[in-house]
Amino acid sequence: MAKKQISKEFNLQAMRKLFLEYIERGKVKSDIILPPDTVKIDNLNRKETLHRLYKLVDDVLEKIYKSGRPSIELPSRSGTNIIWDEENDLLLLGTQIVEKQFHTLTSVADITRLMRVLEVVNELLNEDIHATKREVFYTDVNLFLEQKNSDKSIEDVASMLYTTRNSTHVVAAPKGTCVGRLRIRDKSDIIDLEGLGSGGWTISPMLDNIDIIESDAEFILVIEKDAAMMRLAEARFWRKYPCILLTAQGVGNVAVRMFLKRLSKELTLPVFALVDADPYGMYIYSVYLRGSKRLSYESPFLATPNIKLLGLLTRDLDKYKIPQEVRIPMTAQDIKRSKELLQEGYVLKNKEWADDIRLSLKLKIKAEIQSLSAHGFQFLTDEYLPEKLTTGDWIG
Amino acid sequence: MAKKQISKEFNLQAMRKLFLEYIERGKVKSDIILPPDTVKIDNLNRKETLHRLYKLVDDVLEKIYKSGRPSIELPSRSGTNIIWDEENDLLLLGTQIVEKQFHTLTSVADITRLMRVLEVVNELLNEDIHATKREVFYTDVNLFLEQKNSDKSIEDVASMLYTTRNSTHVVAAPKGTCVGRLRIRDKSDIIDLEGLGSGGWTISPMLDNIDIIESDAEFILVIEKDAAMMRLAEARFWRKYPCILLTAQGVGNVAVRMFLKRLSKELTLPVFALVDADPYGMYIYSVYLRGSKRLSYESPFLATPNIKLLGLLTRDLDKYKIPQEVRIPMTAQDIKRSKELLQEGYVLKNKEWADDIRLSLKLKIKAEIQSLSAHGFQFLTDEYLPEKLTTGDWIG
Numbered sequence: 001m002a003k004k005q006i007s008k009e010f011n012l013q014a015m016r017k018l019f020l021e022y023i024e025r026g027k028v029k030s031d032i033i034l035p036p037d038t039v040k041i042d043n044l045n046r047k048e049t050l051h052r053l054y055k056l057v058d059d060v061l062e063k064i065y066k067s068g069r070p071s072i073e074l075p076s077r078s079g080t081n082i083i084w085d086e087e088n089d090l091l092l093l094g095t096q097i098v099e100k101q102f103h104t105l106t107s108v109a110d111i112t113r114l115m116r117v118l119e120v121v122n123e124l125l126n127e128d129i130h131a132t133k134r135e136v137f138y139t140d141v142n143l144f145l146e147q148k149n150s151d152k153s154i155e156d157v158a159s160m161l162y163t164t165r166n167s168t169h170v171v172a173a174p175k176g177t178c179v180g181r182l183r184i185r186d187k188s189d190i191i192d193l194e195g196l197g198s199g200g201w202t203i204s205p206m207l208d209n210i211d212i213i214e215s216d217a218e219f220i221l222v223i224e225k226d227a228a229m230m231r232l233a234e235a236r237f238w239r240k241y242p243c244i245l246l247t248a249q250g251v252g253n254v255a256v257r258m259f260l261k262r263l264s265k266e267l268t269l270p271v272f273a274l275v276d277a278d279p280y281g282m283y284i285y286s287v288y289l290r291g292s293k294r295l296s297y298e299s300p301f302l303a304t305p306n307i308k309l310l311g312l313l314t315r316d317l318d319k320y321k322i323p324q325e326v327r328i329p330m331t332a333q334d335i336k337r338s339k340e341l342l343q344e345g346y347v348l349k350n351k352e353w354a355d356d357i358r359l360s361l362k363l364k365i366k367a368e369i370q371s372l373s374a375h376g377f378q379f380l381t382d383e384y385l386p387e388k389l390t391t392g393d394w395i396g
Numbered sequence: 397m398a399k400k401q402i403s404k405e406f407n408l409q410a411m412r413k414l415f416l417e418y419i420e421r422g423k424v425k426s427d428i429i430l431p432p433d434t435v436k437i438d439n440l441n442r443k444e445t446l447h448r449l450y451k452l453v454d455d456v457l458e459k460i461y462k463s464g465r466p467s468i469e470l471p472s473r474s475g476t477n478i479i480w481d482e483e484n485d486l487l488l489l490g491t492q493i494v495e496k497q498f499h500t501l502t503s504v505a506d507i508t509r510l511m512r513v514l515e516v517v518n519e520l521l522n523e524d525i526h527a528t529k530r531e532v533f534y535t536d537v538n539l540f541l542e543q544k545n546s547d548k549s550i551e552d553v554a555s556m557l558y559t560t561r562n563s564t565h566v567v568a569a570p571k572g573t574c575v576g577r578l579r580i581r582d583k584s585d586i587i588d589l590e591g592l593g594s595g596g597w598t599i600s601p602m603l604d605n606i607d608i609i610e611s612d613a614e615f616i617l618v619i620e621k622d623a624a625m626m627r628l629a630e631a632r633f634w635r636k637y638p639c640i641l642l643t644a645q646g647v648g649n650v651a652v653r654m655f656l657k658r659l660s661k662e663l664t665l666p667v668f669a670l671v672d673a674d675p676y677g678m679y680i681y682s683v684y685l686r687g688s689k690r691l692s693y694e695s696p697f698l699a700t701p702n703i704k705l706l707g708l709l710t711r712d713l714d715k716y717k718i719p720q721e722v723r724i725p726m727t728a729q730d731i732k733r734s735k736e737l738l739q740e741g742y743v744l745k746n747k748e749w750a751d752d753i754r755l756s757l758k759l760k761i762k763a764e765i766q767s768l769s770a771h772g773f774q775f776l777t778d779e780y781l782p783e784k785l786t787t788g789d790w791i792g
Contacts, residue, residue: 124773130630132623135769141721173622177570177598186593197582199600202573206594206630226569227528234526234602249571325537373531377520 016218019270034300035085038092039075041159043301044167045208050125052161053118071101072114074160075297082296089346090303091296093159110153116140117153124169130206132173164298166258171205176248176256177229178203180238181217182263186210193244198233203246205255212266216242219389220263222307223247224275224284228369228380235381241389244269251284254295257302260288264304272310272394274385277317278330278366279337282357285309289396290346308396309353310388312369314360320384326371330364352395412614415666430696431481434488435471437555439697440563441604446521448557449514467497468510470556471693478692485742486699487692489555506549512536513549520565526602528569560694562654567601572644572652573625574599576634577613578659582606589640594629596641601651608662612638615785616659618703619643620671620680624765624776631777637785640665647680650691653698656684660700668706668790670781673713674726674762675733678753681705685792686742704792705749706784708765710756716780722767726760748791 034040044052056072064070074097075081081096100111120136137150144150158165165171179200182193187209193201204210221243223229229247238245244263248256264271273288275281288307291299317327330338338361341347347354360366372380388394430436440448452468460466471477472492479490496507516532533546540546554561561567575596578589583605589597600606617639619625625643634641640659644652660667669684671677684703687695713723726734734757737743743750756762768776784790 127774129773130626131769131773132626132766134623134764134766135627135773138722138764138766138769139773141719141770171626174573174595174626175622184593186595189591189593191592191595195585196587196597197580197585197600198602198605199570199582199587200598201592202596202598204593204595204629205626209594226571227530230526230528230567230570230601231531233600323537326534368530368534370528370530370534373527373534374537377525377527377531377535378523 016270020268033088034092035083035087037095038083038085039095039159039162039297041093041297041300042163042167044161044163046125046128046169049161049163049167049169050122052163053122053125056161057118069101069103071099072111072160073097073099074156075162077155077159077297088305089290089349090299090305091291092299093297113143113149113153114156116143117150117157121157121168121170130169130171133170136170159297164258164301165295166205166207166254166301169206169208171207172253172255174202174205174255175253176203176246176259177201177226178244178246178259179229179233180244181242182215182244183213184210185213194238198230200229200233200245203248203256203259205253207255207258207262210259212262215244215263215267215269217244217267217269218242220244220246220260220267220269220271221310221385222252222260222271222273222288223369224250224273224281225369228274231377231380232385235378237381237385241386251287254298254302257288257291257304261301261304264306271304271307272389273307274311274369275309276366276368277312277314277360278328278368279334279341281312282338282341286344286346306396308394310394311384312367312372313395314356314363314365314367316384316388317365317367320372320375322367322371323374326374327363327365327367330360330366334366335361335364350396356395412666416664429484430488431479431483433491434479434481435491435555435558435693437489437693437696438559438563440557440559442521442524442565445557445559445563445565446518448559449518449521452557453514465497465499467495468507468556469493469495470552471558473551473555473693484701485686485745486695486701487687488695489693509539509545509549510552512539513546513553517553517564517566526565526567529566532566555693560654560697561691562601562603562650562697565602565604567603568649568651570598570601570651571649572599572642572655573597573622574640574642574655575625575629576640577638578611578640579609580606581609590634594626596625596629599642599644599652599655601649603651603654603658606655608658611640611659611663611665613640613663613665614638616640616642616656616663616665616667617706617781618648618656618667618669618684619765620646620669620677621765624670627773627776628781631774633777633781637782647683650694650698653684653687653700657697657700660702667700667703668785669703670707670765671705672762672764673708673710673756674724674764675730675737677708678734678737682740682742702792704790706790707780708763708768709791710752710759710761710763712780712784713761713763716768716771718763718767719770722770723759723761723763726756726762730762731757731760746792752791 075093076096076098081094083092083094085092133151137144137147154170158168177200179193184191273285275284288304291303338357372384471489472494477490477492479488481488529547533540533543550566554564573596575589580587669681671680684700687699734753
């Protein structure tokens with residue numbers, strides 16, 4: 001038994017070494033290099049964002065003085081300006097510009113909202129505080145009328161400043177937990193994520209205040225479900241298998257995805273996903289992998305293109321002798337969604353992934369991570385994950 | 397401005413002193429004293445639970461030897477055995493006992509499930525690990541068939557051992573965050589909840605491993621929404637107003653409610669709730685106050701009877717000049733649910749609370765905590781909460 005453990009730990013280090021070699025040889029992407037016909041978006045600190053904001057206002061004022069006709073330019077987020085970057089498999093924003101002018105009635109409401117959000121962002125940055133989209137809406141309900149209008153203006157402001165929404169200090173509400181071999185700084189607090197017991201660190205959405213100090217982890221594991229996270233936290237999984245664990249209760253929000261991206265990039269660590277073997281689990285994995293369509297212009301800061309699908313795979317079910325009775329029959333909706341997945345380019349170009357989805361369709365079954373507990377509660381931490389990780393049994 | 401702050405801090409201490417005096421004079425309940433005709437449930441540690449488990453098995457075996465007819469006795473959880481404790485306003489379990497015998501076909505399935513859960517609980521306690529209800533279901537899907545069957549057996553086992561579900565190591569998945577002036581121990585980790593930046597500690601459901609070490613907080617604030625929690629965490633609210641902050645993203649699950657109860661009891665601190673001014677917010681407050689109906693036999697460990705409704709009150713809307721446009725018209729469903737609340741004994745006996753709900757019905761409006769940001773993002777932390785706390789403007 002002791003021998004087996006040593007060999008597993010050794011293999012983990014080998015995996016890490018291989019990962020770094022692959023990055024050097026360009027076989028694994030450490031980060032995204034944008035194609036030339038796309039807009040470059042920067043993740044800015046507070047002062048840089050303020051600087052861009054002032055410059056923008058100056059430009060608008062100058063235009064008014066010169067032409068007498070105020071207007072604002074921003075990158076178009078319409079369908080024709082969304083570009084599929086095949087190399088990186090990301091949806092990105094093209095270089096088309098739209099000009100918003102003050103001289104029609106509808107544009108007046110639109111531009112007044114934009115100016116209001118600029119004002120709010122200016123306040124947030126100057127006072128160095130953060131707000132959620134809902135709070136921004138509540139600053140002037142008469143003007144915004146519906147939250148979708150303020151949300152649109154917030155995205156307009158971020159894109160006209162050529163920066164991420166987080167850089168404007170408009171953030172998502174906290175959701176998600178991180179634990180493991182990691183030390184971070186949040187303003188004056190140094191937080192050791194190995195010493196939080198069986199709980200964890202609630203990931204702050206104010207990522208501009210967070211510095212990643214150090215880590216001796218060999219990999220990052222992203223977990224769909226809190227219950228699986230609890231199992232790993234209880235086992236202090238990171239002590240035996242040096243890692244960082246992260247969960248977001250389903251689909252990761254912007255803060256969690258951005259935090260994961262930073263961890264993976266700044267620490268140059270391989271990332272693995274543990275999701276349910278069903279279409280929703282596959283969707284969650286794909287959002288970490290390539291971002292969501294709505295926030296395509298932020299993709300480079302939200303997507304983790306090196307993330308691997310560790311499990312639960314449909315092919316694992318037989319391999320790990322998961323009993324028939326804990327496999328769940330697919331619903332008509334599951335079958336429809338799985339078939340749709342098999343039409344997506346990003347799935348088809350990954351043969352192993354497509355094969356596993358095809359297998360699920362052939363068997364017409366799905367399975368939850370928790371189905372592993374049919375072999376005992378510690379099967380996940382003591383058998384399944386170690387074996388998958390040390391034998392390189394993942395997809396991606 | 398400085399003078400105002402000093403006076404506010406002074407008042408906070410006065411509030412705390414008053415709270416302790418009230419407890420002494422019996423005006424505020426520090427904890428629940430059960431009426432004599434109810435079942436006494438204990439929160440046990442691992443060894444005590446194991447001890448009860450062994451004794452139970454011995455008793456069953458003895459009965460088989462003596463009568464040849466195996467049976468198990470447990471407190472009845474049927475409607476006729478649920479007792480409303482008017483004094484504490486809690487639903488409790490009476491002293492009726494049911495005897496499950498092995499000799500009918502349906503009881504065989506039932507008792508086999510019960511034995512399986514006893515086996516699982518024995519394993520969990522012996523190995524000192526925890527599992528969720530879902531995981532317990534997956535240990536034997538053939539036997540349980542549906543999760544509601546294993547859930548029922550889990551509750552049967554807890555009640556036949558006269559202990560809480562948490563004591564059997566079957567726990568809820570993690571949900572909820574805590575920050576502020578508090579130090580706890582989780583096995584060998586000492587966690588300072590003041591030093592977690594703008595994030596927080598994800599509350600572990602394995603509360604039997606948690607010791608509350610120390611706190612210099614003057615009160616506890618329970619918050620319905622993550623976004624409000626974020627605002628308070630960003631302001632490091634606990635530095636100026638010594639407190640512990642807790643959120644559970646809506647209705648608190650068993651782990652959060654039990655943790656709050658322990659904090660309030662072990663530290664003898666007043667507890668305040670900050671929820672939306674709508675029927676759902678009132679429901680969330682009531683669940684912290686008196687527990688939910690389903691888990692009535694655990695109420696003494698889940699309910700915090702001294703919790704005050706700090707806000708958002710309907711009467712606050714005028715007092716704090718919350719603009720008309722951020723007040724939301726009630727739906728027909730809201731009106732129906734508010735009227736239902738006004739028929740509940742626990743609402744009616746609290747005149748101020750009933751009056752505030754009546755006011756909302758008269759105005760036909762509701763409001764979210766975020767509506768306070770109509771006065772600026774820092775209004776909540778710098779004006780509203782300090783004024784409410786220092787002037788004693790709460791209900792309960």
